[in-house]
Amino acid sequence: EAGVAQSPRYKIIEKRQSVAFWCNPISGHATLYWYQQILGQGPKLLIQFQNNGVVDDSQLPKDRFSAERLKGVDSTLKIQPAKLEDSAVYLCASSLTSGANTGELFFGEGSRLTVL
Amino acid sequence: AQSVTQLGSHVSVSEGALVLLRCNYSSSVPPYLFWYVQYPNQGLQLLLKYTTGATLVKGINGFEAEFKKSETSFHLTKPSAHMSDAAEYFCAGLSGSARQLTFGSGTQLTVLP
Numbered sequence: 001e002a003g004v005a006q007s008p009r010y011k012i013i014e015k016r017q018s019v020a021f022w023c024n025p026i027s028g029h030a031t032l033y034w035y036q037q038i039l040g041q042g043p044k045l046l047i048q049f050q051n052n053g054v055v056d057d058s059q060l061p062k063d064r065f066s067a068e069r070l071k072g073v074d075s076t077l078k079i080q081p082a083k084l085e086d087s088a089v090y091l092c093a094s095s096l097t098s099g100a101n102t103g104e105l106f107f108g109e110g111s112r113l114t115v116l
Numbered sequence: 117a118q119s120v121t122q123l124g125s126h127v128s129v130s131e132g133a134l135v136l137l138r139c140n141y142s143s144s145v146p147p148y149l150f151w152y153v154q155y156p157n158q159g160l161q162l163l164l165k166y167t168t169g170a171t172l173v174k175g176i177n178g179f180e181a182e183f184k185k186s187e188t189s190f191h192l193t194k195p196s197a198h199m200s201d202a203a204e205y206f207c208a209g210l211s212g213s214a215r216q217l218t219f220g221s222g223t224q225l226t227v228l229p
Contacts, residue, residue: 004159040125042206042219043160056216091159101215103150103208107159 002026004108006092012114018080021111024073025094031055032069033105034077035091043091049075079113087115120149120190120207122220130228135179135194137223139207142188148210149190150217151181155203163205166190177201202227 005024013019025032031050035043046065048055052072060067064083069075079086089112093105123138141147151163164175171183177200181192192205207220 040221042208042221044219045216048216093160101210101217103148103165103210103215103217104162105160105217107161109157109159 004092004094004106006090006108006111008111009109010112010114012116013082014116015084016081018078019082019113020079021077021090021092021113023075023077023092023108025075025092026096026106029094029096029106030072031095031097031101032075033093033095034067034075035093037089037091037110039088046077046090082113082115084115087113089113119143119211119218120209120220122207122223124223125221126224126226128226128228129197131199132196135192135197135201135225137192137205137207137225139181139190139192139220140188141190141207141209143209143211147183147190148215149181149183150208151175151179151190151192152206152208152219153203154206154222160206163192197225197227199227199229201225 033048034046037043046060047057047067049069052069067077089110091110093107095105121140149166152160153163154160164173166173166183174180179194204222204224206222211218
């Protein structure tokens with residue numbers, strides 16, 4: 001079974017530029033998550049989709065971050081314009097359940113963003 | 117809302133020694149608790165979980181954790197460390213009305229030969 005796929009694995013940009021990350025969850029997984037992991041910290045949830053609808057985006061900085069999950073499968077996370085503090089690993093995860101969160105998530109390898 | 121706190125950002129043990137990684141939780145309701153592991157350049161993977169029932173939970177690779185309500189703890193242990201156990205370990209819990217997975221800050225485990 002293929003895992004969660006993410007790209008690109010690494011990205012270096014200058015502040016005020018834009019960047020986009022792509023995620024393809026495990027086939028059949030209804031729920032998709034984007035987490036931000038800053039160096040030395042645990043992952044922090046940015047947004048959760050169930051199928052193609054947003055379940056929780058309360059911690060997404062909406063002035064600069066956006067995410068979509070068209071057709072309820074793959075997803076993109078965009079940052080525009082980027083700030084220095086956005087330097088982090090962006091993790092995509094998926095879970096099979098479409099009901100209450102069981103906490104059993106499958107993570108991709110992450111996309112490491114460096115903002116100079 | 118539930119939060120988890122991991123004590124010790126770095127732990128070093130010798131190969132063959134006991135591994136003990138500490139996690140405490142705060143919650144007003146019975147918790148759902150997890151340990152995830154992140155090997156270098158890999159995604160996080162679930163090691164074990166506690167929901168209800170038996171308080172001693174066994175996971176993959178010989179790890180186990182014990183839920184202790186009186187101590188609000190969910191420490192991760194392994195009797196004998198292997199070099200391959202070197203990784204970052206995250207304690208996590210479900211929190212909020214939306215039951216979101218909230219992670220601790222992580223503990224980097226180093227295994228010395």
